[in-house]
Amino acid sequence: MTTAPAIVGVIGGGRMGAGIAQSFATAGSQLTVVESDAAAAAAALDRIAVGLKRAEERDRLPESAARLLARVTTVRAVADLPEHADLVVEAVPEDAALKARVLAAAEQTVTGTTVLASNTSSLSVTELAAALNRPGRFLGMHFFNPVPASALIEIVLTPHTGEDTVQAALDWTRGLGKRDVVVNDSPGFASSRLGVALGLEAIRMVEHGVAEPEAIDDAMRLGYKHPMGPLCLTDLVGLDVRLAIAEHLEATLGERFAPPRLLREKVARGELGRKTGQGFYTWR
Incomplete structure (x- = not known):
């Protein structure tokens, strides 16, 4: 034991x-x-x-x-x-x-x-x-x-x-x-590297008007059995934390990890997710 x-x-x-x-x-x-x-x-x-x-x-x-x-x-x-x-x-x-x-x-x-x-x-x-x-x-x-x-x-x-x-x-x-x-040891290890890749693409989809955050998250929860969607998870982790990790991965692994404009704008506005009450969702 x-x-x-x-x-x-x-x-x-x-x-x-x-x-x-x-x-x-x-x-x-x-x-x-x-x-x-x-x-x-x-x-x-x-x-x-x-x-x-x-x-x-x-x-x-x-x-x-x-x-x-x-x-x-x-x-x-x-x-x-x-x-x-x-x-x-x-x-x-x-x-x-x-x-x-x-x-x-x-x-x-x-x-x-x-x-x-x-x-x-x-x-x-x-x-x-x-x-x-x-x-x-x-x-x-x-x-x-x-x-x-x-x-x-x-x-x-x-x-x-x-x-x-x-x-x-x-x-x-x-x-x-x-x-x-x-x-x-490798940039982002396994979890952050894969999680950030999915999260950044979900943010780009919102930025490009593909769907609302709820729809994107539901697609991953219901279609792929994720416990929560990538945008809800981004809110829980903190948009500022996600941005810092993305910038590090971009510097080490290349532009495929470049942070979307929408992510930078939200962080600049102080919309950091659950800890500030507003991210891709409104938290109470």
Whole structure:
């Protein structure tokens, strides 16, 4: 029987970081979440508390939400992570320099046996590994939003990732009750590359007047059994996030990933999807 790691650090307590922390806490891990200031730390803890409470109301927790939340602590600096953490996951914004900086700082804090992981959805994990002294203990663990409900973790390998590191990540993934797909590092990996390609084409169809967003999404849900359409998914992910990934893929893979004009216009207007209340749909 596989189990989650005993001691986990999560750098960044936004939507993804909070979801990662909630999932590990539910599986029995002790969590330390790094946030930059008191307000951000309080907001992160509140996100985790709300997520646990909702799961408790649906009878999806092994014990009370209060007891699980007691496993989570917050700190202000990467240097305050537990030295003997089994796993540290960075979940900061998709900025390669920022990710490399916090991963290097984490490596200086923890022991040589700690596995470091990046939750990046598109950046080069191999390039991030270049910032580390122990690249064999590093890989990508790409979680999906919302993390507690998602069944998948994409395990992304660099040429330096050690076999024991891969096996540990697989064991922890299964300990969370999730499924894994293992891919070699490549722009967008498997999930983002295919998902963004579908999403961009759906946006172009709206831009060219082919159909309304609801019709395009229904075509994929009803015809291809997707759980949700590509435009609804874009709203959930965030149009700004989709734009950043598309720009990265365009730079690395070519103009077939060029962001549509409509996507740029919506981001410029602040129509970022569910988090702002307006994207391709109106959210309440």
